Amino acid sequence: MANTAQARKRARQAVKRNAHNSSQRSSLRTAIKSVKKAIEAGDKEAATAVFSKTVSIIDRIADKKRIHKNKAARHKSRLAAALKALSQKEAA
Template sequence: MANTPQSKKRARQNERRNDVNKARRSRIRTFVRKVEEAIASGDADAAKLALQAAQPELARGVTKGVLHKNTVSRKISRLAARVKALQA
């Protein structure tokens, strides 16, 4: 349990950051899920548009410190490859 004023403040800050980061991760997962659903349905145009919408959202996750740079790079690469294969 936090005892000093500083540790109490840090606990409050951590709680707030946790809520914000949780919302960000959830939002990112929603965008990725939309791309995967479009791929599963076989709609190449919808998948391409969904990927274009998801890419900046994933990149924002990196700048905000929610996700690691390499993780996002890998996810975008794999989604892009699947979308490209769908269009071919």
């Protein structure tokens, strides 16, 4: 346990910050799963709508440095490619 008042306060802040950051990462994962689920269902309109919301969430979390910007770009790229493949599958 922390010995000084400053260390005790920093420990309290760390717990609070950890909970907030974990919550944001969880919402990110949920958003990504919702896009994947819509794509697997084959619903292009729903997938497109959810994709735009998810991209916003990914960008917001990357701007706050909860995840690395390259990881954010990788997620967006893979989701966009899956959405494009769905579109091409429907067209064929």
